[in-house]
Amino acid sequence: MAVADITSLESLLSPSSTLTIPTKPFTEDYNNWTNYAVITPKAVIKTTSEPDIQTVVRFAAEHNLRVSVRGGGHSVFNSCDGIILDLAGWDEIVYDDDDDTIRVRPGVLGGKVMEVAGERGRCVLSGTCNTVGVTSLYLSGGLGPLTPKLGMAIDSLLSARLITASGELLTVSPESNPEVFHVLAGAGQTLGVVTEMQIKTHPLNETLNTADETVFFASITFPASRVAEITDLLSSTKWDENTAVYLMLLSPPEGGAPLFVFSISYYGSDEDAKRILKGLYDLKPIAETAKRVPYVRMNDGGEGFGERGEFKRMMGVGLKRMSVEGMKGMVEAYENLLAVGGDLGKCGVLFELLGMDVARKSSIGVYAHRDIDIWCIPLLWYSHPESHAIAEKFGRDVRKALKGGDVSEDMVVYPAFRAGDETPEELWGSKETAEKVAGMKAKLDTKGVFLKF
Numbered sequence: 001m002a003v004a005d006i007t008s009l010e011s012l013l014s015p016s017s018t019l020t021i022p023t024k025p026f027t028e029d030y031n032n033w034t035n036y037a038v039i040t041p042k043a044v045i046k047t048t049s050e051p052d053i054q055t056v057v058r059f060a061a062e063h064n065l066r067v068s069v070r071g072g073g074h075s076v077f078n079s080c081d082g083i084i085l086d087l088a089g090w091d092e093i094v095y096d097d098d099d100d101t102i103r104v105r106p107g108v109l110g111g112k113v114m115e116v117a118g119e120r121g122r123c124v125l126s127g128t129c130n131t132v133g134v135t136s137l138y139l140s141g142g143l144g145p146l147t148p149k150l151g152m153a154i155d156s157l158l159s160a161r162l163i164t165a166s167g168e169l170l171t172v173s174p175e176s177n178p179e180v181f182h183v184l185a186g187a188g189q190t191l192g193v194v195t196e197m198q199i200k201t202h203p204l205n206e207t208l209n210t211a212d213e214t215v216f217f218a219s220i221t222f223p224a225s226r227v228a229e230i231t232d233l234l235s236s237t238k239w240d241e242n243t244a245v246y247l248m249l250l251s252p253p254e255g256g257a258p259l260f261v262f263s264i265s266y267y268g269s270d271e272d273a274k275r276i277l278k279g280l281y282d283l284k285p286i287a288e289t290a291k292r293v294p295y296v297r298m299n300d301g302g303e304g305f306g307e308r309g310e311f312k313r314m315m316g317v318g319l320k321r322m323s324v325e326g327m328k329g330m331v332e333a334y335e336n337l338l339a340v341g342g343d344l345g346k347c348g349v350l351f352e353l354l355g356m357d358v359a360r361k362s363s364i365g366v367y368a369h370r371d372i373d374i375w376c377i378p379l380l381w382y383s384h385p386e387s388h389a390i391a392e393k394f395g396r397d398v399r400k401a402l403k404g405g406d407v408s409e410d411m412v413v414y415p416a417f418r419a420g421d422e423t424p425e426e427l428w429g430s431k432e433t434a435e436k437v438a439g440m441k442a443k444l445d446t447k448g449v450f451l452k453f
């Protein structure tokens, strides 16, 4: 399609919406979490208008153009060669005091929704990073530090307004278009444009077992060479619903041998937290800090992870168990990567150990991995495109080591942590669910306008 034709779309939009044709290298303007696989589109449209979004998607369907929706800008898969619908500026958020729910527009970020809930003595299921978009997180399933207490984000999803590829605006909830709601809750990123979402909030102090809206937060560090003892401890510990454990294998910025750094939130008293974490403290970490953090600040430590720019990818894999052999293989793969030197030092491996007992009580949506309590996410992070291949090899090596040598056996991947090379069954857990997702996609997006997993 010629530039002149796409600019004709501008005249169909209201004055509050803007259409821009990218001229300079697109990554400079896009300010995405990652520049990996960013594609320069024909046009970027910024809007806060549902009728304009309907116009854009109808135009795209008619002209066989792809549309990518952008909210918080943390995905590897949020650009295309057609139209980018950039909804980052649409960040209206409304708290409803009558039923303690929150309505968010597509640009609202995780930190903001925590803040608005926290002001009312309420909390929400959000991810680990304040700058990730709320809508997208809820559409993909949504894991976060409160998952052990509250389940997944989709378990707190009440309804959404969805514009499909035909331009139709649907209200989607368990009562209205329930079959669409079922797929939206987990695979919603592929169905259309969600212009508003209503989510549940939860009582803050009651959820956190506290009286002062704070969380116990511990940082505990070990040399990665202690991998066997740490793995033994982790595999023999069942964390309760009050504990959210994040573990990062990283290279210290000042250089030196790799480290395991635990970031642990505990919902209860300091004494109970220390009792629960005794096994870790008994291993004699090389550094430890513990403090109480206000709920609304509990994700602040993860801000570096949300930093925008450079090349980043996740290559997540779900685990039912950790083996010493697999974890040793992972550390070895990491040491091999670091030995290459150059710009690879920010790569690492993140583990999310989030008890899913509460989440397993729900069956909302098509998220397929409620049986998985351990997510491992090799994080590929570098600044030069020449490092693509070596970083990708590292991610594959980690997956392979952790899956005990055979990567194809029992491989499961949470779509929000995907690398892009997974099969539908790996993402959706079974052929049946994969077909359900594909069937709804085919029904609502016949021409494949929106993101395809």
Ligand SMILES: Cc1cc2nc3c(=O)[nH]c(=O)nc-3n(C[C@H](O)[C@H](O)[C@H](O)COP(=O)(O)OP(=O)(O)OC[C@H]3O[C@@H](n4cnc5c(N)ncnc54)[C@H](O)[C@@H]3O)c2cc1C
Pocket (backbone or CB within 6 Å): 033, 068, 069, 070, 071, 072, 073, 074, 075, 076, 077, 078, 079, 087, 106, 126, 127, 128, 129, 131, 132, 133, 134, 135, 136, 137, 139, 140, 141, 142, 143, 144, 188, 189, 190, 192, 193, 194, 195, 305, 306, 416, 417, 451
């Ligand atoms: C640093 C970091 C931390 C993360 N932490 C967590 C975590 O703790 N828990 C977790 O579950 N996941 C987490 N994720 C994964 C994250 O949830 C997904 O990458 C999510 O898609 C990012 O949302 P976004 O709005 O920021 O990104 P965007 O790139 O803006 O959006 C990602 C995709 O979502 C779809 N989308 C966005 N907005 C809409 C909309 N309004 N309607 C329809 N589709 C839409 C589009 O397909 C888009 O390509 C994390 C990712 C990163 C990079």
